[in-house]
Amino acid sequence: MEQLLHYLWKYRLYRPSGLTTTQGDTLEIIDPGLENTDAGPDFFNAKIRINGTVWAGSVEIHQKASDWLAHGHSADKAYGNVILHVVETDDGTVFRQNGEAIPQLVLPVPEQVIDNMEWLLTRDSPVACLERLPAIDPVFRLQWMDALLAERLERKTDDILRWLDLYQKDWNEVFYILLCRNFGFGVNSDAFERLARSLPLKCILKQRPSASQVEALFLGQAGLLNDSTGNRHHYYRLLQQEYSFLRKKYGLEPLEPHIFRNLRLRPDATPHIKLVELAAIWIRHDTLFSSVLSARTPRELKDFFRVPASAFWDTHYNFLRPSPHRKKQLGENALNMLLINTVVPLMFAYGLYHRMDEHKARALRLLASIPPEQNSIISLFSQVGMKPRNAGDTQALIQLKRNYCEQKKCLYCRLGFQLLKP
Known part of the structure; x- marks a missing residue:
């Protein structure tokens, strides 16, 4: 559930008005901040307004308020600039290292989001949302395909650069x-x-x-x-x-x-x-x-x-x-x-390594010139109208299936986002 709270906070999938802290103060979320993938609070550079006063700093998210103490944050200086503690269950007040109480928000998860999430994660299907994909705007799907292709090329480039160091x-x-x-x-x-x-x-x-x-x-x-x-x-x-x-x-x-x-x-x-x-x-x-x-x-x-x-x-x-x-x-x-x-991966990696954009562009043009691949993954998406135009599209669909659908990462998939939001 904590992962779902991260998702709701990051994409603002909550009721924006009428929010109050557990202490009864009025709360407005101006900016949820940037997700932190390293050690420290979950989001940084957030901006909120409490009783008319604007605060800027970090946001930490837990399933239960008591997790703050269980995780040792009260004694950790890295959490000294937390301006808001977001939880699902309020089971206590949390404090900074200097003893100050931290404003706390109980973030309700919309029923529709819970229902959609359970439906996606419990579906016994190679692609849980397959039958709902035709309802998503084709322009939005194409934008996600471009991002998926970039992800796949980046992953292959990382492998190549590791080999380059080895040799x-x-x-x-x-x-x-x-x-x-x-x-x-x-x-x-x-x-x-x-x-x-x-x-x-x-x-x-x-x-x-x-x-x-x-x-x-x-x-x-x-x-x-x-x-x-x-x-x-x-x-x-x-x-x-x-x-x-x-x-x-x-x-x-x-x-x-x-x-x-x-x-x-x-x-x-x-x-x-x-x-x-x-x-x-x-x-x-x-x-x-x-x-x-x-x-x-x-x-x-x-x-x-x-x-x-x-x-x-x-x-x-x-x-x-x-x-x-x-x-x-x-x-x-x-x-x-x-x-x-x-x-394609070697040409793209070579261009990235030597900062030669022409090689990267040629790699993408080459993918666009190759006919779509034929395999079970492509056939699956073609059934619902997501027919690839070229090998770039098929590489994107392979990335989607293997790195999102098979790993049940619906929360991180832009198609899943469209289906989850209330």
């Missing part, structure tokens, strides 16, 4: 790790990231003149060249020999192959195929991140990743399973996913 500001290495992770396409993303962290980019770039050695590095490091039975194609034995040499040269320790999942994957999406497609990209490009930053069109960007694997894989899904003759390379949907999850 001594090496953008090429960070790009390599993120690209490898996203080649796992969800089901194998963690495994592909582990592989990238265990196989430095410098090892791959040094062996670029030999396509078989680059393939050997990726497949061998994934533990997919460990079979010693000899019942394999001659190309397998070649890669096995190459990796044995390179493992000693670079001091590599291969991963356990069981971390890479194959179950229920299409043949073209199995780890073998994705790893050799990834190898093909690095065989062709040695300055890939620089090329990505300077690319002018989505087509140019996609061409960097639209690289066929070596000839052996034209007729194989793995070393034992043959396939119809066809070049193994990323399709259009996979290319779009790489742009959304790799190129």
Whole structure:
């Protein structure tokens, strides 16, 4: 309930007139102040008027008045400038460290807010308010979508900047790790990231003149060249020999192959195929991140990743399973996913880090040029008319579902705000 009081106070969802303190003084809320996310009172720079006198300072909110003492605020100098104590239950008077009584307001929660809150939080639905979303002004929804997209890009940027610190500001290495992770396409993303962290980019770039050695590095490091039975194609034995040499040269320790999942994957999406497609990209490009930053069109960007694997894989899904003759390379949907999850976040983070607004703007333009993603989250919102226009919208809806709906953060969602207010 204390969280709900914070919400009511922050957004002024209370009767604005006729307020009085528990001491019987007339009270007017001029400004509820700014929410404090650090230590100290809940809101600062608030402004109120009591019996005609204006006060400026902090506001503290508790479910019960006695929580002030229970939390030790009466002995804490940080709470010495509190001008109002907001509570649901008045079970005592509270005092500052100097012994002065603090004005106190019992803030009633409107019945409609309580009913709406209970309805939202007890709904057994992937999106509690889904059926009510069509009633919200479409302009308001679009504004929230823009904010959600910004949130998602900021979260991805934070991850990238942490990696940048970990890898001594090496953008090429960070790009390599993120690209490898996203080649796992969800089901194998963690495994592909582990592989990238265990196989430095410098090892791959040094062996670029030999396509078989680059393939050997990726497949061998994934533990997919460990079979010693000899019942394999001659190309397998070649890669096995190459990796044995390179493992000693670079001091590599291969991963356990069981971390890479194959179950229920299409043949073209199995780890073998994705790893050799990834190898093909690095065989062709040695300055890939620089090329990505300077690319002018989505087509140019996609061409960097639209690289066929070596000839052996034209007729194989793995070393034992043959396939119809066809070049193994990323399709259009996979290319779009790489742009959304790799190129856009890296370009945006690079622009933010170097204060180059053009890179951030290009990242947003790129998202707007990519068709909407197709997944269960997008289908859910499309049912009620929230159909995305482009990949920027789908990224916003994914942020909404995962960071608000699934975590029941209706109080922090602007759509929830519209539905909760009386």
